[in-house]
Every structure is written in C-alpha cells, then in structure tokens.
Amino acid sequence: MNSEYAPVVITTLNRLDHFKACLESLEKCTLADKTDVYVALDYPPSDKYRAGWSKLSKYLHKKETSHLFKKLIVVRRERNYGIKFPNSNSRAIVADVQLNYDRYIFSEDDNVFSPNFLVFLNKGLEKFKDDDRISFICGYNYPMEFPKSFKNNFYISKHASPWGYATWFSKEEHIKKYYNLDFLKQLLKDKGSFNKLMKYKTSTVYSIINMIKNNIVYGDSARGSYICLEDKFCVFPKISKVKNIGTDGTGVNSKSKNNKLLDYNLNQLVDASESFEFTNDIFTNEPEMLIRHTPPKPLVKETYKKLIGKIDLFLFRHFNFVPKSKYI
Structure with a gap:
C-alpha cells in the first residue's frame, strides 16, 4: 500500500473549462510531481452532453502525454455511471484506487486549488491517521472571522465540506452503511x-x-450524518485551500445561475502560500466566537x-x- 502521498481522484463529464482550470491548478501545487492523479471521465447520458465530453476527452489525450504529475491515469467509461450511489462514477474510481493506496484525495471538476493544497491534505492525513476522532481533512473553508485569541492555522469542526477533501480507506469503512x-x-x-x-x-x-x-444517495449528506451521529470531526484550514467555480448553473447540483452566489465563490480569497506547517495544537476545536460568512x-x-x-x-x-x- 502506498501511503506516502495520497492520490487525487477527479470525476468529470463535459465541462472542459471547469476541468481544465481544476487540473492545471493542481499541476501548480507543491508535491504535484510526487502525486498520482486519477481522472474518471464518465460517458455522456444523452446527446446534449456529447460535444463537451468529446472536447474534454481530446484535452485529456493531450495531457496524458505531457503533464506535471507523477502519473496521470485516465479512466474512460464505456457507459454512463452517473452520480447514483453506490455504483456511481466516483465510487467506482475510488474502489479502483483502494487496491493500491490506503488513503486518497477527492475532488469534483469545478474546484481550483491553492499552491499548498496537496501539502495541507497530505500532512493532515499523516498527522491525524491514528486519531479516531478525525474522519476527513477538508481543503475548502468558508470566509471566516476568527477571534483574536485564536492563533492556530487550522481547527476541528463537525461541519464537513466536499470541495476537495481527503480521507483514509480504513476510516471510510465505517461510513459505508450511511450510503444505504x-x-x-x-x-x-x-x-x-x-x-x-x-x-x-x-x-x-x-x-x-x-x-x-x-x-x-448524496455522498456529502451521508458523510455529514455519519460525522454528526458518530461524534466524528473534520480538520479545516483557517484559510481556504480551494475555490469553487462551479456554481454557475452548469453542474448537477447547480442547475440555475445565481450571480450573487457565483460572485461570492469567485471572489473568495484563498491561500497563496506554497507550503504549510500545522501549528502545535493537535485538537483545536472550532472557536465559539468564529463568524462564518456563508453564501447568499x-x-x-x-x-x-x-x-x-x-x-x-x-x-x-x-x-x-x-x-x-x-x-x-
């Protein structure tokens, strides 16, 4: 089992511009050259997706011959797997990755990453691997105002975010019943x-x-139920390592354009640093005086x-x- 650097899993279908921004921001991350990246390209469910799917497939053929990752593995589906658990495109590729790794990083195709995204998640996976209280390391964080007394660069929360997260297969075994x-x-x-x-x-x-x-079954809601009922936690960065660009009406969960929400996400400031070191406090609970600026x-x-x-x-x-x- 490879446990030094977690592989990144990305699912996609037909949104070339979103996926290109996602993959190319990942290439710029520290540790990209040490990271295996798995892309699961689903098959179009209908003709309206075919043109975008074809463009994305051609782009991936080029990237397979020239990229900055350790490996780029593209899995092209011969039929539509869709998003329905437990046999979705995402679960199928994660099951393949599990054969060779004990942990993984997951992202959909509409996230763009800070330069230290991979560093934060990989160090988090190693730091908390033996802590049964921690289920996920989350790369995204809402814009927040922390109390002046809060000095750490991360915190622990019962909130969860699906926008670029990492976990361990051993811990994910306990969640499977929640996918039912x-x-x-x-x-x-x-x-x-x-x-x-x-x-x-x-x-x-x-x-x-x-x-x-x-x-x-929505995976993020199933995982949220698990975290709540089993008294588990997620690790969050004080400053987000991820920006979401998909709330423009093009995604499965964003079927209508909301300009205020789109502006909120596109204008969010994210970490520009290339490195990350966790501060000393290993179990830093979410501050009571924290102000969470949620989207409109x-x-x-x-x-x-x-x-x-x-x-x-x-x-x-x-x-x-x-x-x-x-x-x-």
Whole structure:
C-alpha cells in the first residue's frame, strides 16, 4: 500500500473549462510531481452532453502525454455511471484506487486549488491517521472571522465540506452503511438519531428527505450524518485551500445561475502560500466566537424549500409517505 502521498481522484463529464482550470491548478501545487492523479471521465447520458465530453476527452489525450504529475491515469467509461450511489462514477474510481493506496484525495471538476493544497491534505492525513476522532481533512473553508485569541492555522469542526477533501480507506469503512438509503430512512424514524441530526445537522435531515424522494444517495449528506451521529470531526484550514467555480448553473447540483452566489465563490480569497506547517495544537476545536460568512441565498426560494421540507418530513416520519414535490 502506498501511503506516502495520497492520490487525487477527479470525476468529470463535459465541462472542459471547469476541468481544465481544476487540473492545471493542481499541476501548480507543491508535491504535484510526487502525486498520482486519477481522472474518471464518465460517458455522456444523452446527446446534449456529447460535444463537451468529446472536447474534454481530446484535452485529456493531450495531457496524458505531457503533464506535471507523477502519473496521470485516465479512466474512460464505456457507459454512463452517473452520480447514483453506490455504483456511481466516483465510487467506482475510488474502489479502483483502494487496491493500491490506503488513503486518497477527492475532488469534483469545478474546484481550483491553492499552491499548498496537496501539502495541507497530505500532512493532515499523516498527522491525524491514528486519531479516531478525525474522519476527513477538508481543503475548502468558508470566509471566516476568527477571534483574536485564536492563533492556530487550522481547527476541528463537525461541519464537513466536499470541495476537495481527503480521507483514509480504513476510516471510510465505517461510513459505508450511511450510503444505504434504507439505513438513512431509519435514522429519520429513530427518535434519538433524528433529534441529534435536527440539533446539529438540520439541513442534512431535509437532504435525506430529498434523497428518499429521488431514490438517490448524496455522498456529502451521508458523510455529514455519519460525522454528526458518530461524534466524528473534520480538520479545516483557517484559510481556504480551494475555490469553487462551479456554481454557475452548469453542474448537477447547480442547475440555475445565481450571480450573487457565483460572485461570492469567485471572489473568495484563498491561500497563496506554497507550503504549510500545522501549528502545535493537535485538537483545536472550532472557536465559539468564529463568524462564518456563508453564501447568499434567495429568501423566497429558501423559505419555500423549508416549508415544503417540513411538510414532507412530517408526512414521512408519521405516515411513511413522501410526496414527489421538488423543492431543491
């Protein structure tokens, strides 16, 4: 098992401009020349994706012959794997990587990285590998204001971010049951689990309802449920190592363009340093006085979503019925 430098896994389909920015920012990272990169190019589910998919495939053929990584391995799907767990494009490539590594870094194709992104995640993986409390090392962090007394360059949180994260396969084994929709349904029916999720992960509760509606498992919501209910934590950098450029209406989870949200993400300041050293405090909890600047959300739409979500949650928990209304 290779455990010195974690491989990077990137999933993609047809967004050439996003993917190009993602991969080429990764090439500029410290440790890129020591890193194996796996790209899982899914097959187009319909003709509307084919033109973009073809351009991306041609770009990858060129990059396979000239790149700055230790290795660039491109897996081209012969059929559409999609995003549905547990047989999605992402889970399939992660399963392949597991054959040769004990850890990995995951990103979708719409993230761009700071020069020290790989350094932060690799050092985090090594530093916390024997700490059972830590499940993920997250590269992205919201713009934040920390109290003056907070001197460390990282912190521990029950929040999680899917925008460029790292984990260990040994620890991920414990999460697998959360990728099962029947198991997630039971969490909402169980009083103790439901109350804990509502207290600490309210948005995840409504996400589970949406998963039940669509018969699909969202990996980030499943992992969020696990972190909350199993009392686990994520490691975050004080300054983000990732910028997300995909909230422009082109992605699976971003089907309509929100200019305020897009501006928020594109204008976010990220770390420009090429190196990173963890400060001394090994278990630095999220500061109580921390101010988290979250992205703007349309008030009317969010109010409507919450109302429908509450109705759907009530109907499911008390009558085992979920309407097919769509609010996300």
